[in-house]
Amino acid sequence: MEDWFHFPHHAPAIEHRITRENATGLRNWLFAIAALVFAMVLLGGATRLTESGLSITQWKPVTGVIPPLSEKDWLDAFEQYKEIPQFKQLFPDMDLAGFKVIYAWEWTHRLLGRLIGLVFVVGFAWFWIRDRIPQGYKPKLFAILALGGLQGVVGWWMVSSGLVNRVEVAQERLAIHLLLAAALFSACIWIAGGLGPRAPSSVLHGDGPRMRFVSRLALGIVFVQLGLGALVAGLRAGFIDNTWPLMEGGFSPSIETLFSIDPWWRNFLDNPILVQFLHRLTAYVLLALTLLHMIDALSNAKGKARTGAIIVFGHVVLQASLGIATLVMIGPEWLGAPHIALALAHQAVGFGVLAVTTLEARRLGEAAS
Incomplete structure (x- = not known):
């Protein structure tokens, strides 16, 4: 019977014999870490949207x-x-x-x-001490x-950019901060997805490498x-060109403007118009790619690889719809709680897209091997 952690066949059976319950525990712990990172991203988005990120001007990790x-x-x-x-330029009347x-x-x-770090360290130590981490997973x-x-260091590096000569954090540092969070989130899901029994998931002969490549490209x-979304947020690029599908009166702004x-x-x-335009273009590319991947999977895949392609495309459609709504519904009356809720929904579904795309790429990697 295939072992639960997909150990190499030469791995000593006695040295690393992992039960189903152990695999489930490690997998659930990683998924819990991913859920906490997801909550952290949403809380970070709310902190940015409420202009709260610069309120603590010192970094004291302990x-x-x-x-x-x-x-x-x-x-x-x-x-x-x-x-x-x-404070001096934006909120001088704050009490x-x-x-x-x-x-x-x-x-x-x-x-x-800090809580995420604590949960990870304690869980890592617990699984290690009880010899429940399989060979090759500790690194x-x-x-x-x-x-x-x-991520903690970059978070302060980002905040520090807004403490002198600026009224907000540097957008490129915000993008790096978000991308590190995305990497953490995706890594936890990728590793957790390799724990436990392989779900029924297969592709027809010869189609596996292509589908695996497309899933990883997506x-x-x-x-x-x-990353582009973070730049849009940092530059407040969503507050300009609030029309769709046209932008600056056409599909594309002029080269001089871009x-x-x-x-x-x-x-x-630094150019909010170019950054927003690239964010739109990338959404179109992702939408087209996941549509083609879904059509391919419907013809050439079975099981969860096929279902996963449908789920990925559905998430991308929802995310694009929320992005359009967030853009076109911005106005003076939307600068309060309703717009914050819509913007956070856009960010949340964005990480939902990341989650299901990670699982699809992981699953097709197994199916195509």
């Missing part, structure tokens, strides 16, 4: 878990916030009560990050741990799209 407890502590934290450009609200968003965001789990640590494009900044390559990071 002692920062304790919020201000006295009136004096709150006043000290507020005075530190008053020193940065965001202490308003500051406490934005502080709560950012503090909760950082607290959840993968260490890589996730290192990625999580890097996964790569999802990462590109998430590359109005010198040197030309800075447009890919």
